[in-house]
Amino acid sequence: MWQIAVRIYRFYRDGFRQMTVGRTLWLLVLLKLFILFAILRLFFFPDVLNRFPSEEERNDFVLEQLTTLPND
Amino acid sequence: MPMDADFLQMIDWSRAQFAMTAMYHWLFVPLTLGLGFLVAIMETIYYRTGDPFWRRTTRFWMRLFAVNFAIGVATGLILEFEFGTNWSNYSHFVGDIFGAPLAVEGIMAFFLEATFFAVMFFGWDRVSRRFHLASTWLVAIGASLSALWILVANAWMQYPVGMTFNPETARNEMTSFWEVLLSPVAINKFFHTVSSAYLLSAVFVIGVSAWFLLKGREERMARASIRIATIWGLVFALFTALTGDKSGAVIAEVQPMKLAAMEAHYEGGAKAPLVAFGVVKPEHLRQTPDDLFHFKVAIPGMLSAMSYRDVDAYVAGIDDLLYGNPQQGILSAAEKIERGKTAIETLAAFRAARKAGETMRADSLKALFNPDTEAGKSFLENYFAYFGYGYLSSPEQTVPNVPLLFYSFRIMVGWGMFLVLLMLIVWWQNRKGTLPRHRWLLWLMMLAVPITYVASQAGWVLAEVGRQPWVIQNLLPTSAAVSGIPSGSVVVTFFLFLLLFTGLLVAEVMILCKQIKIGPDKV
Numbered sequence: 001m002w003q004i005a006v007r008i009y010r011f012y013r014d015g016f017r018q019m020t021v022g023r024t025l026w027l028l029v030l031l032k033l034f035i036l037f038a039i040l041r042l043f044f045f046p047d048v049l050n051r052f053p054s055e056e057e058r059n060d061f062v063l064e065q066l067t068t069l070p071n072d
Numbered sequence: 073m074p075m076d077a078d079f080l081q082m083i084d085w086s087r088a089q090f091a092m093t094a095m096y097h098w099l100f101v102p103l104t105l106g107l108g109f110l111v112a113i114m115e116t117i118y119y120r121t122g123d124p125f126w127r128r129t130t131r132f133w134m135r136l137f138a139v140n141f142a143i144g145v146a147t148g149l150i151l152e153f154e155f156g157t158n159w160s161n162y163s164h165f166v167g168d169i170f171g172a173p174l175a176v177e178g179i180m181a182f183f184l185e186a187t188f189f190a191v192m193f194f195g196w197d198r199v200s201r202r203f204h205l206a207s208t209w210l211v212a213i214g215a216s217l218s219a220l221w222i223l224v225a226n227a228w229m230q231y232p233v234g235m236t237f238n239p240e241t242a243r244n245e246m247t248s249f250w251e252v253l254l255s256p257v258a259i260n261k262f263f264h265t266v267s268s269a270y271l272l273s274a275v276f277v278i279g280v281s282a283w284f285l286l287k288g289r290e291e292r293m294a295r296a297s298i299r300i301a302t303i304w305g306l307v308f309a310l311f312t313a314l315t316g317d318k319s320g321a322v323i324a325e326v327q328p329m330k331l332a333a334m335e336a337h338y339e340g341g342a343k344a345p346l347v348a349f350g351v352v353k354p355e356h357l358r359q360t361p362d363d364l365f366h367f368k369v370a371i372p373g374m375l376s377a378m379s380y381r382d383v384d385a386y387v388a389g390i391d392d393l394l395y396g397n398p399q400q401g402i403l404s405a406a407e408k409i410e411r412g413k414t415a416i417e418t419l420a421a422f423r424a425a426r427k428a429g430e431t432m433r434a435d436s437l438k439a440l441f442n443p444d445t446e447a448g449k450s451f452l453e454n455y456f457a458y459f460g461y462g463y464l465s466s467p468e469q470t471v472p473n474v475p476l477l478f479y480s481f482r483i484m485v486g487w488g489m490f491l492v493l494l495m496l497i498v499w500w501q502n503r504k505g506t507l508p509r510h511r512w513l514l515w516l517m518m519l520a521v522p523i524t525y526v527a528s529q530a531g532w533v534l535a536e537v538g539r540q541p542w543v544i545q546n547l548l549p550t551s552a553a554v555s556g557i558p559s560g561s562v563v564v565t566f567f568l569f570l571l572l573f574t575g576l577l578v579a580e581v582m583i584l585c586k587q588i589k590i591g592p593d594k595v
Binding site: 012 | 135138139142143145146149150153161164165190193194195198239240241242243413416417419420423427462463552556572576579583587
């Protein structure tokens with residue numbers, strides 16, 4: 001079992017090492033994900049529902065949103 | 073929810089942001105879906121023949137597949153992220169319904185792709201040829217399985233079934249997984265979407281192959297690739313047309329306003345004509361209600377035949393759906409709005425009773441949402457079914473953008489039909505060996521690539537804009553689904569995402585073009 005895990009690890013390790021174009025691509029992808037999830041999310045997206053500590057409060061907040069008609 | 077200027081801006085910018093990120097994602101997905109199978113077919117030929125030519129050919133197209141796959145993965149993640157940030161009310165409201173297909177997609181399909189993708193890409197000469205071939209096929213199948221679950225989720229938005237609404241949790245709860253998975257909208261949407269993606273991949277392969285022929289390079293590889301891609305493309309062009317036709321018939325039943333809008337069909341009637349092509353007049357230029365087109369080419373009875381398989385069938389027009397048609401059993405939008413308001417008020421009364429501790433009143437109101445009681449069944453069918461209408465202030469808000477849908481539909485169908493012809497001509501010229509001589513045809517094959525992408529996007533514009541004003545057909549309008557975040561935030565993130573995604577797209581196109589110029593592995 002352990003030997004299989006080592007073989008799988010080496011398979012991926014050697015594969016990534018041999019990449020040329022792929023390396024650039026994955027760097028781009030990781031960079032983009034970092035910008036989206038680590039930077040933008042922190043500054044621009046408040047946790048709208050998860051700021052409520054309990055499921056009941058979340059449910060009630062959404063119910064309030066759903067039952068408040070436009071111009072109410 | 074106050075509909076002040078900031079809120080309206082926030083809705084529009086949130087819609088624009090989701091549309092932009094979804095369209096960017098759809099630039100990469102179709103090629104992944106289709107090219108995966110084309111690569112698998114080529115590798116199967118290599119496996120059976122042992123001819124190194126096919127190994128070289130397979131590895132070339134696999135390289136392009138890998139570039140596209142990597143960028144496509146990143147663009148998809150942002151959409152799931154947006155559900156929570158910009159569409160929190162919607163995310164909560166759809167709850168389990170959306171969560172289940174996306175969870176299955178993540179666990180099953182994505183891991184299938186991701187695991188075997190590594191074997192496919194890293195495993196040449198490191199695993200057996202049989203295992204490598206199996207991995208390539210599993211990546212292709214995994215990609216289409218991912219698409220299935222996403223499309224099931226989207227189909228539920230177009231035709232919400234298999235659920236019941238729980239007023240205590242403000243969530244829709246799935247009552248039948250099979251009803252959601254096997255709804256007619258889900259089945260048709262899946263087959264139509266993937267077959268159009270397979271067609272796009274065929275166009276891509278013949279377009280790139282045409283470039284090689286124009287440059288006088290890799291003629292054998294180009295012609296062999298064209299031979300496979302044209303057959304694949306022809307099969308799926310026809311299948312796309314068939315499934316598209318079936319989709320239209322389903323839309324006639326479950327989204328009649330979408331059908332009427334995409335046909336610019338205002339006045340309902342039997343033997344309804346299909347406008348094959350036309351130029352729609354803006355409303356302010358129409359002299360009479362019938363004066364809809366600057367010109368049109370219409371096929372009598374065709375819309376009735378395509379919608380209901382009966383040339384004498386009545387096809388409801390926009391005016392029927394707006395103002396009602398008692399003879400056809402069509403409620404007016406105004407009546408639906410009143411019923412929707414009743415449903416919302418009932419939900420509000422339940423919430424108030426529960427907060428005030430009025431248990432008996434709360435329980436009796438809650439029972440109205442229970443489909444297993446007579447009162448509940450009646451309330452759900454006659455009032456809750458129009459829940460979303462209660463948010464609208466005028467019947468006209470139920471009409472989506474008619475010219476946008478009219479032209480999107482015709483771009484999609486017109487180009488799709490042209491591709492059937494193109495595949496046939498290219499296949500024939502390639503078989504005769506005369507393709508390299510017809511430079512005009514090679515240029516057309518290359519030009520077909522971006523136009524096919526435009527047609528493919530037009531299909532999604534039709535699907536999603538055609539569903540407006542709804543995010544969930546009849547149950548939740550877009551305006552009620554957004555998170556209450558300042559419009560300024562959404563504007564900033566829209567432009568940041570636009571910059572980021574455009575940068576990624578430019579990078580991908582540059583990398584793809586470079587890989588194409590490099591060509592297959594040196595012999």
